[in-house]
Amino acid sequence: MSGESEQEDKRDDPPEQQPAPEDEHDVGLSDQFIAEILELESQNYTDRIQELCRDLSAPDAAELLAKVDAERRHHLVQILETVIPPDTFTYLDKSMMNDLFQHMSGTHIAGIVNELDSDDAIHLIDELDGDRRADIMRHLSRRVRAVIEEGLTFPEESAGRLMQREFVAIPQFWTIGKTVDYLRAAADALPDRFYDLFIVDPAHRFVGSVSLDKLLCAQRAVKVDTLVNEEHVTIPVTMNQEQVAFQFRRKDLLSAPVVDEEGRLIGVITVDDVVDVIDEEAERDILSLGGVSNSDIHLSMAQTAKLRSIWLTVNLGTAFLDTLVINMFSGAIEKIVALAALMPIVASMGGNAGTQTLTVVIRALATKEVSAANALRVTWKECAVGILNGIFFAVLMWVIVMLFYHDNKLALVMGAALIFNLFAAGLSGALIPLVIAKIGLDPAPSSAIFLTTVTDVVGFMAFLGLATWFLM
Amino acid sequence: MSGESEQEDKRDDPPEQQPAPEDEHDVGLSDQFIAEILELESQNYTDRIQELCRDLSAPDAAELLAKVDAERRHHLVQILETVIPPDTFTYLDKSMMNDLFQHMSGTHIAGIVNELDSDDAIHLIDELDGDRRADIMRHLSRRVRAVIEEGLTFPEESAGRLMQREFVAIPQFWTIGKTVDYLRAAADALPDRFYDLFIVDPAHRFVGSVSLDKLLCAQRAVKVDTLVNEEHVTIPVTMNQEQVAFQFRRKDLLSAPVVDEEGRLIGVITVDDVVDVIDEEAERDILSLGGVSNSDIHLSMAQTAKLRSIWLTVNLGTAFLDTLVINMFSGAIEKIVALAALMPIVASMGGNAGTQTLTVVIRALATKEVSAANALRVTWKECAVGILNGIFFAVLMWVIVMLFYHDNKLALVMGAALIFNLFAAGLSGALIPLVIAKIGLDPAPSSAIFLTTVTDVVGFMAFLGLATWFLM
Incomplete structure (x- = not known):
């Protein structure tokens, strides 16, 4: 759609086929566009690639780079470095950015940083590998360096890091x-x-903010301070980004002033940065509930395996605890081998019911729907839900065990163990995150492992214990 | 801080203690404030409650109502109905809102709806229980009714529902x-x-948008269309809200025009609505990965138990499949009871490793970091990570089994089963969500159940099968 001449670069005669013009309403890059660029790259039509990518926004350019393999990424950056917006690199994953920067000179990278908004510049420098950082800081303009050095003094994930x-x-x-x-x-x-x-x-202390629509609609003679927004929101520079995001959501803000301890205005946080924070926080919750600390989709195989093995080692510990519990009852299993076949059901049902509770409570803690005011009521309800479903599945399993094993006592033991474990699941699914949050930690990463430890151990113990008691 | 006189209402002499003035930088309501209101409520100091709640924003008022039990909630609404903003109800959970409305007259509720923005009004009516809806629609002003009727013709979760x-x-x-x-x-x-x-x-067709900051900084003689934003974003009225949110994020928009098929401007979507959508989508992913379809924190015990039992029934099916697999090998277990104690480790490690992969891939699909362009590369990497960690944990478990059981063959079988199952976990953890997304469904709700079915069955089968083969 842009009016730039498309003639000049046509001299190296690229393939006729037009690269996928993106569907006007599609979002992001089409896979077809990426495939086309890769095709041109392999044939070294650099001019044509530059021409096609000239209008890419920074996030789109970052998506293109992120979706190709490392080797071609390096080549594409060489081709595109004069064409793509400098803030493209701030949209890349940390490891990917550092990898690309290894092949660029310090002066070149400093040139990129000099062009960024202050918040992006601080973020980029913060993500640089340690040895590289000093080198690049040296090449920055004095003004930018001062701003970055000051920015890095604010705690990570604080308003000070987020503000412009x-x-x-x-x-x-x-x-x-x-x-x-x-x-x-x-x-x-x-x-x-x-x-x-x-x-x-x-004294440069913040007095109030005026939204632009109010300003536009007011008569020239009106004093600005009569238009000040009633909701008086100021963000202290040390406020955690999660709190900042909550403020923006609660008050539907577009931007908010950041002030120092004396109330002096030192920066502004805008809603687009807050949207990124909300995304980041949601991502962290989703991933840590799944046993991953950060998205490792762009990390190397070895790094990914190493990071994930930490969580798996913890899980191995829990699983081994199960082994010890089961071992305690090896006599019973030897006599009634059906116990071995049925016991995973008790543990698995408890684990799943507990995860349901856990997920709902962790989410409600994040949205502040649960706090001290209603924590007890929530916990009690979860226990009751556990007992209710425990009874339902006890009856269901009684029928199934009777059908398959024709053993009323075994079926009753199964049912009792289910009720007991689903109650334990409801109780621990609510209490574990509430307690972790109460002591000021994030419940998402560690709750699940405590929960499955409880539901596994209680599940195996209740089922095999009752079986030993009543069936031996 | 407000200048309103606090004297008048003091005549019924409420307790001296000042209710928690919220920490200026705290977000949301303090638990202390809620406790104070409940204290006043139980003593029936209605004037004082009204006075304290007069300045509450709609989200804050909704938080207060959501955090108290049903009986007191009804009472508080009676006390506060003239004081709290009408859009308070749009911030409440669907079931809670309907419950409160049951005690209000149709005219009263219609009065509330008449005062709302069009998007909020549509949303509220849409959430009303069926029989109530017709009654309230009848009491609405003709203009509002027409807007709502038109709004409800757009598909759920489309731009048409979101727009003002x-x-x-x-x-x-x-x-x-x-x-x-x-x-x-x-x-x-x-x-x-x-x-x-x-x-x-x-013809009222959309031509371009001008941001207010550009407008404010331009000279009076300039033509507006010279200030039009270069990024030409229009949202078709049928676009899915997830796509809308992606557009806003990619382009850092504050608002975007919604157009009909002829390109005529019919509404606007603002960033605060988009923030809600992002929250909603993240919530849905988090909850459905945890086996819950919607946050049921505000539902009754019976409703919660019923909804959750659906997922648990599916899980019971999977768990019973495990039982059948284990039953196939009951002879081996009878002879070597250690197999029963060790087999949960293989299944559990596979389940956890698979969940890690699954979570990363589902998240990357949501952020469009994974698409056809790199799906194969991602799958291959996950398989390799599975094999790498499989080998690591195989060695670790070999050592542990040797220490506890002094049985080299058993230790080798354990190791081999782990490698095999972690490979299966990586492969299915990547492929399951990719395939579900490919056929156009949301991978979050159902992926986990397919995954654990695979890792359980493969885990038990590999371990017990190899044991039968080599140890019998």
């Missing part, structure tokens, strides 16, 4: 007319995008 | 000066909040 230093602040006593005249005159010096105006006092 | 009908559109040929004059004159008729101006042609 570029914002629009005006004095309290201005009128709309004066403000608009100022904005028109200063247009070139203002940030690329801004969503609210911030009013400050002479 | 209130937006600001201006003709192509206007200058900035004329636009600003218009906004100032029409201020009262404009939507409460707007984030972009939309330019339309005489």
Whole structure:
């Protein structure tokens, strides 16, 4: 759609077929487009690749790079480095970015960093491998270096890391007319995008924010401070990003002022950064519930295997505990081998029912739907649900065991163990995350392992114990 | 902080203790505040409760209502109905909202709906229990009813359901000066909040959008259409909300125009709605991976038990499959009872390794980090990771089995089964979600059950089969 001439680069005569023009309403890059680029890359039609990728946004360019293998990625970056936006690299996975940077000079990377917004620059430098960081910092402009050094002093995942230093602040006593005249005159010096105006006092302390739609609709003679938003939100620079995101969601903010301990305005957080935080937090919860600490989709095979083995080792410990419990009852199993075949059912039902409870409670903790005010009520309900479903599945299993084994006592033992384990699952599924959250830790990564330890041990113990008691 | 007089309502002499003034930087309601309100409620200090809750935002009021038990919730709504914002109800869980509405008259509820933004009104009506809906629709103003009826014709979770009908559109040929004059004159008729101006042609077809910061910084003589954003994003009214959210994230949008098939501008989607969608989608993924279809934290015990039992029944089927597999090898178990104690380790390690792969792949599918372009590479890597970790844990388990059972053959069988099952876990953990996504379904709800079926059956079969072969 762009009006740029497409003629010049045609001289090296690339294949006729037009690369997939993306469906106007499709999102992201089409696989067809990526395949086309790879085809051109293998035939070394660099001009044509540059031409096709000239209009890619940073996230799209990052997607292209992320979806090809390492070797071709290096080649594509060489071809595209003058064409893709500098912030492309901030959208790449950390390991991938560092890998690409290994083949670039320090001056070149510093050139990229110099062009970024302050928050992106800090994020990029923070993700650099240690030895490389010092090298690149040396090549940065003095101003950018100072901003980054200051930014890195704020704790990770705090508002200070998230904020941009570029914002629009005006004095309290201005009128709309004066403000608009100022904005028109200063247009070139203002940030690329801004969503609210911030009013400050002479000591640069934050007084209030005015949204642009209010400003646009007001008469020139009106004083700006009469338009200040009633909801007085300020973000302390040390606030955790999760809290920041919660504020934005609760108050439907577009941007929010970041202040230091003295209330002085030092930055702004915008809603697009908050959307990234929400994504990040959701990703962390999903992954850690699945036993993975970070998305390792872009890591090498060896790194992935190593990282995942940590969790699997913990799980091996739990599984071995099961072995010890089962061993205690080897006499019973030797006599009634059906016990060995039925016992996984008790453990598995408990594990699954407990995971249901756990997931609901962890999610409700994240959305603050559960807190001290209703924690007890929630726990009690989960226990009751466990008992209810325990009774239901006890009856169901009684029927099944009778059909297959024609043994009423065995069927009763099975049922009793199920009720007991589903109750234990409800209780521990609620209590484990609540307790972990209470002591100030994130319940997502470790809750599951405690839970399955409980449901496995209680499941095997109850079933085999009752069997020993009643059937021997 | 508000300047309203606190004197008047003091006549019924509520307890002296000040209810927790929320920490200025805390988010949401404090548990202390909720406890205080409940204390006042039990003593029937209605005036004081109204006074304290007068400034609550809709989400805060909803949080208060959600965190108390059903009986007190009904009482609090009676006390607060004139005080809390009408959109409070849209923040409540569906079942809770319907429960509260059962005690309100149709006219009253219609009054609430009449005051809502169009998207909120549609959402609320959509969540009403069927028999109630017709009753309330009858009491609505004709204009609101027409908007809702039209809104409900769009598919669920489509852009049409998400959009607001209130937006600001201006003709192509206007200058900035004329636009600003218009906004100032029409201020009262404009939507409460707007984030972009939309330019339309005489047939009301969307031409482009102008962000307010650009508008504010431009000179009066400039034509608006020279300020149009380059990224030309339009949302077709039938687009799925997940796609809409992806667009917003990719392009850092504040709002986006919704168009019908002829390209006519019919609504606007704003970033705060998109944030809700992102939350909703993340919640759905987290919950469905945990075997729960919706957050049931606010449902009754019986409803919760019923909903969860569906998933548990499916799981029972899988677990029973294990029983059948184990039964096939009951002869071997009878002779070597250690097999019964060790077999859960093989199944459990496979299940956990598979869940890791599954989680990473499902998440990467959601963020479009995995697509046809790299699906094969990802699958191959997961298989390799499975084999690598299989070998590592095979060696570890060989040592453990030797220590506990002093049986080299048994230890070797254990190791071989682990390698085999971790390979199967990597392969199926990647393939199952990829195939489900490929056929156009959401992989999150059902992948896990297929996976554990594979890892359980393969685990028990490999271990007990190899044991029968080599140890008997």
